[in-house]
Amino acid sequence: MGKIHRGHISLLEKSKLESPESSIIVSIFVNPLQFDSKADYDSYPKSFERDLRILEENKVDFVFSPSVDEMYPCGFDEHTLVSVPYISEILIGKVRKGHFNGVATVLGKLFNMVKPDFVVFGEKDYQQLALVRKMVYDMNYDIEVLSSSTERESDGLAISSRNVFLSEEDRKIAPKLKETMESTILKFLSGFTFEECTKFFREEMRKFGFSDDNFSVLDSVSLKEISPRSELAIAMVSARLGRVTLLDNKIFPLPEKRSNFSKNNLLKRSSK
Structure with a gap:
């Protein structure tokens, strides 16, 4: 969603290893639909210009960064939601009601708009990775879902x-x-x-x-x-x-x- 760090860079590296001849597309979109509150959304770290510089340095071919209005032209209340049963309701989903509906909805839209051959997600957010795999399978997306191991600081803390x-x-x-x-x-x-x-x-x-x-x-x-x-x-x-x-x-x-x-x-x- 932005604020590029070493964990995100590892996803780029995995993409390049998977298909060296393919164009690499990175999406940057802080999705309001998956936040618990407007305050949480407003406080989420954002650094768009910095992110673009880092992505350019890492030879990313395209950056897809739509506006909120482009993604949700009718607003949130009337927008169709995508829901993945069970996975959306346990663990984080049990505490953050509706969070994974927001994740699944925005990913479904991004997949339809970008039409990638494969996508790479980090294993740190393992529940999200499991949700993507299930959604892609259930909805017959012609997309391969790859994962990249968790990147950590020198003391073992997972990078976030x-x-x-x-x-x-x-x-x-x-x-x-x-x-x-x-x-x-x-x-x-x-x-x-x-x-x-x-x-x-x-x-x-x-x-x-x-x-x-x-x-x-x-x-x-x-x-x-x-x-x-x-x-x-x-x-x-x-x-x-x-x-x-x-x-x-x-x-x-x-x-x-x-x-x-x-x-x-x-x-x-x-x-x-």
């Missing part, structure tokens, strides 16, 4: 445009999200129940000053409960630090013995 809102002190604490996620996964794999893992994650997050924390373990493809057919699981975590909600995730293989996995990985908010 919203990280600029972290205070100096919170920035030092932020990497604890990834560290605690990985410690919790180890407990999960060693036989601790999901309830015990959730309790551990919550206690660690609160100790470091986080709030509104969530720890979930799901099938990495469907984002549903792990089943006997599941081969890979994904731990998905979120927590609020100051004014910023941080996200992270990690995919890991499941062992053959899964006695502690039955019905213990359903979405559960660890704080109310």
